Amino acid sequence: MQDPNGTERVATQLHQACRDVGFFYIQGHGMSGSVSNGVRQEARRWFNMPAHVKEQIALNPHTAFRGYQQLGANVTRYDGGFQRDWHEAIDLYKEEADASASPVHGQNQWPSHSPAFEAVLRQYISGCLSIGQAVMRGIAQGLGLQDDFFESKAGGLTNAESSYWVTRVIHYPPLQEGKQESGGAAVKGSSEAAAGGEIDRAVQLSCGEHTDYGLLTIVNQDPDIPALQVKNARGEWITAAPIPGTFVCNIGDMMRVYTNGAYTPTLHRVVNADPSRSRVSVPFFYETAFDAEVAPVAALLKDNKQPMFNPVIYGRHLESKVLSNFELGGSAAAAAV
Ligand SMILES: O=C(O)CCC(=O)C(=O)O
């Protein structure tokens, strides 16, 4: 019997999804519901704690951008200005004992006052690392490479142990009244925009449109609040509705480089249009090792195609993104909390 485990079939499906859409769902991933649901339940409980408790693990440059960020601290940058994303979150990364090599290296600030939350979050991270390594093996196979390509030197020596993973525990309250209508994202306040400051778009977003930075994102979202939107090839926003028991996955910027543009990360955003309920999601980013040099894979440069991308050190790409993600300190958002 050929392909008894169906791995070739899955590899082909992954190839088609990465090439044509950039998003796919995974099921049969092996993570128990007590972990995937439990981490969201504990997160919801934690975000309901008073602000002064949450601020005990506040994120700033001295905490290597790890920890809690209040509502509106995370921003999306557009030409000429930024808009505040309407969420609060806890950011955690792979821990590094030597913090000197990068502004994002250091230890995590685990959620305060909640050992149960920390315990399930650690289980969740460990489960996602296994899933990430397994899916990357499938993606390598779908590309016609050795299934452990990404674990090899040419593939960045990335595995569950070395991945510079990130996880974001995110709480999206309902959008502010009068800002939820879809369409009409005209930029008002152009004098602010010209100065590179905060811009007042007609529509508020829970998370502005972006692509992810690394290899693979695994999204664990509330089952009953559709909010993640993906831009399709026609330029329309399509909802990636939650399917219980599955994770939504998408590929990031490094996959475009490795495949010399054959796979392109897809723009996505979050709009919690529910006026009465907040949404929790816990995306996990299975990323390249920090020092990995990412370059178009020679075996994928068919027909003497030239590489379209210069090699990138993943950690430098990550730093440039993280350092511009926040508008911390006294803000309109602080007043709104
Ligand atoms: O909350 C979600 O569904 C996805 C969030 C996201 O795209 C991100 O954090 O990069």
Ligand SMILES: [Fe+2]
């Ligand atoms: Fe994302």
